[in-house]
Amino acid sequence: MSVILIMLPIAFLLAGGAVLAFIRAARSGQFDDLDTPSVRMLHDDGAEER
Amino acid sequence: MTAIGSQSALGFGQPAREVARCTHCALPMPRGTKGCEQQFCCRGCETAHTLIHACGLDAYYRIRNQAASTPAKSNAKGRGYSEFDDEAFQRLYCVTEDDGTIRADLLLEGLHCAACVWLIERLPRVVPGVIEARLDMRRACVAVRLDPQLTALSAAARALDSLGYPPHPARRAAVREARRAEDRKMLVRVAVAGACASNIMLLFIALYAGMFEGIDRDHEQLFRWAAMILNTICLAWPGLVFARSAVAALRTRTINLDVPIALGLYLGGAWGIWKTIAGQGDLYFDSISALVFFLLIGRAIQLRQQRNAADALELLFNLGPASARRVDHDGSVSEVATESLAPGDVVEIRPGDVVPADGRIVLGSSRFDQSILTGESRPSPLGCNDTVASGSTNLSSPVRMKIEATGEATRIGRLLRMVEEAGRRRAAIVRLADRWGAWLLWVLLALAALTLAIWWPASPTKAIDHAAALLIATCPCGLGLATPLAMTVAMGRAARKGILVKGGDVFEALARTRGKRTIILDKTGTITQGKIAVVRWYGEAAARDLVGVLELASSHPIARALINSDADKAAHFHASDEVVELPGKGIRGLVRTALDHSPQHVVVGSERFIQDSGITVPIGLLEIARACVARGNSAVFAAIDGKCVALAEIGDPLRANSREAIAQLGRLGWDIRILSGDRADVVAGVAREVGVQEAFGGATPEDKCEIVQRETAKSTVVMVGDGVNDAAALAAASVGIAVRGGAEASLAAADVSLQGDGLGPVVELIEGSRRALRTIYWTIGTSLCYNAVAAVFAMSGLISPLLAAIIMPASSLTVVAICLRSNPFVTRHRPARTETVGNESAMAASPSPWNDPARRSGILA
Known part of the structure; x- marks a missing residue:
């Protein structure tokens, strides 16, 4: 019994933390544009030197 | 740095015949240019290349070739963009950051591939003072951040323009922020609902295990309370969307799908809370929270669809x-x-x-x-x-x-206001799911009442238990998910075929098979190609080349049509000499086929002009000419060395597939009409040729809008058009379809824009819509079957939370599987993509980002 009383809040805290992290990411605009980054990563940084 | 201007780098896989291609855009060069190190098809391309080269960004060409993009001409406007520095403009469209930099969103024309992302994001190297440029490919929108002390926004705009991406101010900053916030809120709701649902599921696994294996009473109570709290969060935060929508519907005395959904969710939730406090009885929290999660996903998909539609509408205000x-x-x-x-x-x-x-x-x-x-x-x-x-x-x-x-007072300003009004006034097509929602609610309520009636004599608690279980287990989740998902899949598949559909309701309207259905076609640019060209050539074919060379000297539109017909061959001819042009009558001059040949005397023009030049026109050609004029086309005679040998019928030629497509539309049960602003005799001629009975010519944009509105009151009306003159009619029709190459205002007003040439895609769209609707009915039927099974179990009192937790997701998963497997737009005949080769039509054929299927198909990603 006692173990579950500690485990359950911890589990909820972890889940809550993950949700909070996601909310922060969403509010900072990380999910606004899902198409361009997939293209952008194909351009290596040194491309213009060659 | 190597010279990337060499031909090999730009080959685009055409080794067999060396076609001279523009160094910048890689489109074939206009006639007669021999390959050399650097060559440009137009000033715009040259400017763009010079700028790219000067800034050391030549890698653009390498990246572009890797990306295997379709070549696109630079369509720089060469403007000064000084209005971008205006204070009023900056207040509306720009945001000033805390550190003094300004941020502005600019919509770009002419985006075509991944290399564009690379090039545009190197803007800081082109314009010192620009701190950052981030491009959103799907929306074709670049966010530019710059230091106002070092540079002006107009400088950035000019640079983007010279690179071949003319910028337009994006939506006003305040509206933009509001929409962005709404998008993010939706995402957060989905996340919270998902987290609640998954955690409740974990708790319930423990509870279900306890049912079989036995569970400590204290543990059971702890889990029930924890699940109750999570479920309450889920209903009070993300789930509120459904409650709000249901309340809003009830206020207007209508019933949408959200009413039965909210009823099941909130009744089940409240009853669950009571059971938790009471400490015994079955709980359905896992089913309820999973419902919220799945339904929100459906809702998020829908929101995204609407966004795509709204994005396109922005351009309406950037016309002119x-x-x-x-x-x-x-x-x-x-x-x-x-x-x-x-x-x-x-x-x-x-x-x-x-x-202006x-x-x-x-x-x-x-x-x-x-x-x-x-x-x-x-x-x-x-x-x-x-x-x-x-x-x-x-x-x-x-x-x-x-x-x-100026502005709103101009004819076009009034027209655009009409477009807006027509779009607003149009009654929204009642969504399929909402129509079903109404009767589903009554069926569910009746079943719940029946359950209560059956069980009440035995035990009132059990009766309420079973009724609540019924409402939860039969919650129309599949229905809520089926329509948006199936529509989105259909939209994605259609986009891949070059048919860009803005909203799912289009499929519903187009799939109708009963009732009066009318399809109204514009003539210019829809049935016909929308530009003057040689429709037919009578007489000596060889004369055509000579005429083409002679007409090079003229800038008359008919002359251009005659040049157009043989761009390549012109290179073999030597220049023309002693050219005399009489405006409105004709042109004569000497043309040499080769240096050593004697020049030939060529006269091109009206019958009168030929006769004035002392040449008799044969009776045969005259008769043909009369027939041409009767068709609404004009006839131009050509005489070589004093003999009238050929006749060109000049007009607006039909698109290749028009006749066939119109016949097919007729077979599909649509009434076909032509409505055009062109002269009545021309319209009648075209109507005869394509086999349409009813044709009206000489209609002003206002007439068109009125006619379409009148028809829409009586039947389902599909309007197909291309120009701004069609925009109001497109907006007023049940479904407006804009064909390729149309003006951007018409694209914005229409529900569908087509990439393929002509009317072929319209047929494809209608057939695809029918198949899409069939998929939707199929998924709805399947999910109703699951609901019926659940209802039977609930009414007979055999239902348990575990059973509900299995039936409910199973139904949703089946719906998803059926939707994803469907492909309403199966490939049968792919619309041919013709490469636009030409030095004229500079303003017509710019590949606008709004109709790039590659980007729009991203809705499914």
């Missing part, structure tokens, strides 16, 4: 030029924002410019393309004192005009 060349009192010409023009001002309009306001020509004369308003395919010659409408394009020589009306 943003700046004009005003002639000041001292005679100097300065570039000013269109908004600052006032009646009485004199503006200069150079060839290629779009007229309604007015009267005071100096000079030129030919104007007024098809934007009239739909008339022929340019009209206008001189002093003639009125010119805003939105027309000057085709030949510079003129000055005195402004009479």
Whole structure:
């Protein structure tokens, strides 16, 4: 019994933390544009030197 | 750094025949140019290449070749963009950051591939002072951040323009922020609902295990309370969407799908809370929270669809030029924002410019393309004192005009307001799912009442238990998910075929098989190609080449049509000599086939002109000419060395597949009509040729809108058109379809825009819509079966939380599986993609980002 009383809040805290992290990411605009980054990563940084 | 201008780097896989290609855009060069190190098909491409090279960004070409993009011509406008620095403009469209930098979102034309992302994001290297440029490919929108101390926004705009991406201000900053916030909120809701659902599921696994294996009473209570708290969070935060929508519907005394959904969710939730406090009885929290999660996903998909539709509408307000060349009192010409023009001002309009306001020509004369308003395919010659409408394009020589009306007061301004109004007034097609929602609610309520009635005598608690279980287990989740998902899949598949559909309701309207259905077609640009060309050539074929060379010397629109017909062969001919052109009559001159040959005397023009040159026209050709004129086309005679040998029928040729497509539409049960702004006899001629009974010509944009509105009241009306003159009609119709190459206003007003040529895609769209609807009915049927099974279990009292937790997701998963497997737009005949080769049509064929299927198909990603 006692173990579950500690485990359950911890589990909820972890889940809550993950949700909070996601909310922060969403509010900072990380999910606004899902198409361009997939293209952008194909351009290596040194491309213009060659 | 290597010279990337070499041909091999730009080969685009055409080794067999060396076609000279433009160094910048890699499109074939116009006739007669031999391959050399660097060559450009137009000024725009040259400017872009020079700028790219000067900034050391030549890697763009390498990246582009890797990305295997479709070549696209640079369509730089070459404007000054000085209005971007205006204070009022900056207040509306720019955001000033805390550190003093300004941020502005600009919509770009001409984006075509991954290399564009690379190039545009190197903007800081092109314009010092620009701190960052981030491009959103799907929306074709770049966010530019710059230091106002170092550079101006107009400088950034000019640089983007020279690179071939003319910028337009994006939506006003405040609206933009509001929409962005709404999108993010939706995402957060989905996340919270998902987290609640998954955690409740974990708790319930423990509870279900306890049912079979036995569980400590304290543990059971702990889990029940924990699940209750999570479920309450889920219903009070993300789930509120459904409650709000249901309440809003009830307030307007309608019933949408959200009413039965909210009823099940909240009744089940409340009853669950009571059971938790009571400490015994079955709980359905896992099913309820999972329902919220799945339904929200459906809702998020729907929101995204609507966004795509709204994005396209933005362009409506960016029509017409943003700046004009005003002639000041001292005679100097300065570039000013269109908004600052006032009646009485004199503006200069150079060839290629779009007229910024309604007015009267005071100096000079030129030919104007007024098809934007009239739909008339022929340019009209206008001189002093003639009125010119805003939105027309000057085709030949510079003129000055005195402004009479600006902005909203212009004819096109009024027209655009009509587009907006027509779009607003149009009754929304009642969504399929909402129609079902109404009767589903009554069925569910009846079943719940029946359950109560059956069980009440035995035990009131059990009766409420089973009724609540019924409402939860039969919650129309599948219905809520099926329609948006199936529509989105259909939209994605259609986009891959070059049919861009803005909203799912389009499929519903197009799939109708009962009732009166009318399809109204515009003529110019829809059934026909929308430009003057040689429809048929009678007589000696060899004469055509000679005529083509001679007409190079003329800038008359008919001359252009004659040149067009043989761009490649012209290279074999030597230049023409001693050319005399009589405007409106004809042209004569000497053409040499090779240096050593004697020149041939070529006369091209009207019958009168040929006879005036002392040449008799044979009776046979004259008869053909009469037939041409009867068809609404014009006839041009050609004489070589004193003998009239050929006749060109000049007109607006039909698109290749028009006749076949119209016949197919007729077979599908649609009434077909033609409605055009062009002359009645021309319209009648085209109607005869494609086999349409009802055709109306000479309709103004206002007429068109009115006719479509009248028809829409009686039946389902599909309007197919291309120009701004069709925009109001497109917005008023049940479904507006804009065909390829159409004006951007019509794209914005339409529900569908087509990439393929002509009417073929319309047929494909209608057939696809029927298949899409069939998928939807199929998924709805399946999910109703699951609901029926759940209802039977609940009414017989056999239902348990575990059973509900299995049936409910199983139904949703089946729906998802059926939707994802469906492909309403199976490939049968792919619309041919023709490469636009040509030096004219500079303003017509710019590949706009709004109709790039590659980007729009991203809705499914």
